[in-house]
Amino acid sequence: MSCKRDDIFNAARNLIAECGFHGSSVALIADRAGVGAGTIYLYFKSKDILINELYQDIEKRISAFILEDYPGTRPIRERFVHLGTRLLTYFIANPLDFRYVEQFYYSPYGAAFRRDRIMGEPGTCKHTVYNELFEQGVSQQILRDLPLFVIDSLAFGPLLAVARDHTLGFITLDEHLLEEIIVASWDSIKR
């Protein structure tokens, strides 16, 4: 048994992942979700809001997945490997989520979203498990002494790039390759 809100989420994600925002009209999303076009507006005030809430929904699921069995008290490196591995694993298992996130991230939607999130934070930067990890790593002199944003980019930039190669079929990420990539990523941030 499914609820219409989820049907809409799934339809929107699949369609946008495949066809982009431009190729995904509300009517098409409604069609694929098996609901009337008007119904979408019962659950979301506008298409933009649907797009944003869908992103946050996926983010939440990703977050939940990578935090499963998170070894929060183990060494920095082990924790990083866990997070990186889980993230890549998630994207490999859920290529549509990856495609959607990517489309969102690099569009004006993503720019606005990030700007809002950063503006909305009272502290110096958003507080996530990554940031906590990187902050500790820097202060313990395990990671390079670089701004958190930079470490973030060094660490996840390559992971997202290989995830893209994988979803586009340019490479096939097996467990072994995945491990090597995580290690390489670690080597770029560790002191």
Place this chain on the structure above:
Amino acid sequence: MSCKRDDIFNAARNLIAECGFHGSSVALIADRAGVGAGTIYLYFKSKDILINELYQDIEKRISAFILEDYPGTRPIRERFVHLGTRLLTYFIANPLDFRYVEQFYYSPYGAAFRRDRIMGEPGTCKHTVYNELFEQGVSQQILRDLPLFVIDSLAFGPLLAVARDHTLGFITLDEHLLEEIIVASWDSIKR
């Protein structure tokens, strides 16, 4: 003295960099370029063709810039540092080019463009100065023994990520920071 074609290129790049493809109608581009809407069609057969030619134009300029003084006969590492540094330097100096390229790259335009380019190549993969460098690096056992696509992603994924942070104003890339980032990137691909 300016020519209308360049005015249109600049207006399109600036507007799309800021507002995305969706938010950049032909009328708006024409307005900003200070020309009539019809004039755009004197220089470009369609909006799509304008978008693609603009991308190729920027790519050409980037390519010319990073190949200036390229030390093609020096060690792998030095060559890599040159390329990475020049690339980031270009993006810092031309943030609108970066925003445009990024939007293009992750949109259906970019997907189609890459598909065409890969299909059009007779060899196994496109031949660029990067690939040559990475191929040599791998065969000389200076770089990790990973698929070229992966090395590419490891090397440039983080560079593009920090360029993004910079253009969004999250960090400020000075010469020193830039150097550290390039080194970090090198550390993730070197053996």
Place this chain on the structure above:
Amino acid sequence: MSCKRDDIFNAARNLIAECGFHGSSVALIADRAGVGAGTIYLYFKSKDILINELYQDIEKRISAFILEDYPGTRPIRERFVHLGTRLLTYFIANPLDFRYVEQFYYSPYGAAFRRDRIMGEPGTCKHTVYNELFEQGVSQQILRDLPLFVIDSLAFGPLLAVARDHTLGFITLDEHLLEEIIVASWDSIKR
């Protein structure tokens, strides 16, 4: 009680009859039909399709009208008089239908339509009640021994011409005049 599809049909016919295809934009048709411009596309995939379906609709109504009480077993002459009279009567009663059909027929739309129809026919030429009549007439040596196309043109060329004069107000076709014209037309095809 009216349905929007019919409203659009009527508005399109009236406007095109008066102003031609060129002078009948979708916006104008929608206006006259009392619907939004987008509504037209709920009922017709494109303006071209609207134009073609409208023609076929009128053709069907004409066909139904002239075949009413058709004395299919009576002499050739009587049958011809029936068909000619009914046809002219229809055009007199529905001058907008006549103007539309005429515009359609002599435009590229009509050329394409006839081409398709002739191509689509398995036999040597389209089978209509006219052709059947003329074929019989020729083989029974009641009509001149001329190609069917020619008999067709001899018979209907003048009828359409006088219908045109009537709709333009140059003449007024009363019952008596109509009868004389049909007889004249008959005289040009009979042996």
Place this chain on the structure above:
Amino acid sequence: MSCKRDDIFNAARNLIAECGFHGSSVALIADRAGVGAGTIYLYFKSKDILINELYQDIEKRISAFILEDYPGTRPIRERFVHLGTRLLTYFIANPLDFRYVEQFYYSPYGAAFRRDRIMGEPGTCKHTVYNELFEQGVSQQILRDLPLFVIDSLAFGPLLAVARDHTLGFITLDEHLLEEIIVASWDSIKR
């Protein structure tokens, strides 16, 4: 040696005959005429005026052709046969003129043109050689006692219809067939 005005006339006639008014932009006409687009406006105030003047030009040439050797003092029938034969002969020899005239005639251009011509006449109807002929024919009780417009339509309706069949390739008008058609046409107007 050719003059630009004639080049434009020819290009316009050929293009419109083939592609209709809709498919014949000023730029295309200029191209085919081998002149600049602006040049057309040196010779014609607007596209509409070009179209109308072109029609009148063709009409004049047709008129000149059918009046060659016109046996103005011979019996009505002979004169009619002359006019009809010459008219059909002209259209067979100049199919592009026929196609143009036809397109013009049945479009709003033609309707307006005829209306203007009739309005412009102080007498009951326009004075042409046809009308003179038909008037005499009626008053001498050689032709049916019908309004001139009707005789006109009876006489020329079928001729134009067979000319159309010929230009479309449905029939081939040789000298013999042509003669039979003229006779048939005569039979419909003669008493």
Place this chain on the structure above:
DNA sequence: GATGAATGAGCGTTCATTCAT
């Protein structure tokens, strides 16, 4: 005279959104 680059109103069409049912 002759040009053709430039224009912008207007085209056919799409689609996010609304609302009567």
Place this chain on the structure above:
DNA sequence: CATGAATGAACGCTCATTCAT
């Protein structure tokens, strides 16, 4: 709650017309 017919503003694009050269 749910619908989908209806909307009209906005889209990409065309083309008759103008005007600086």
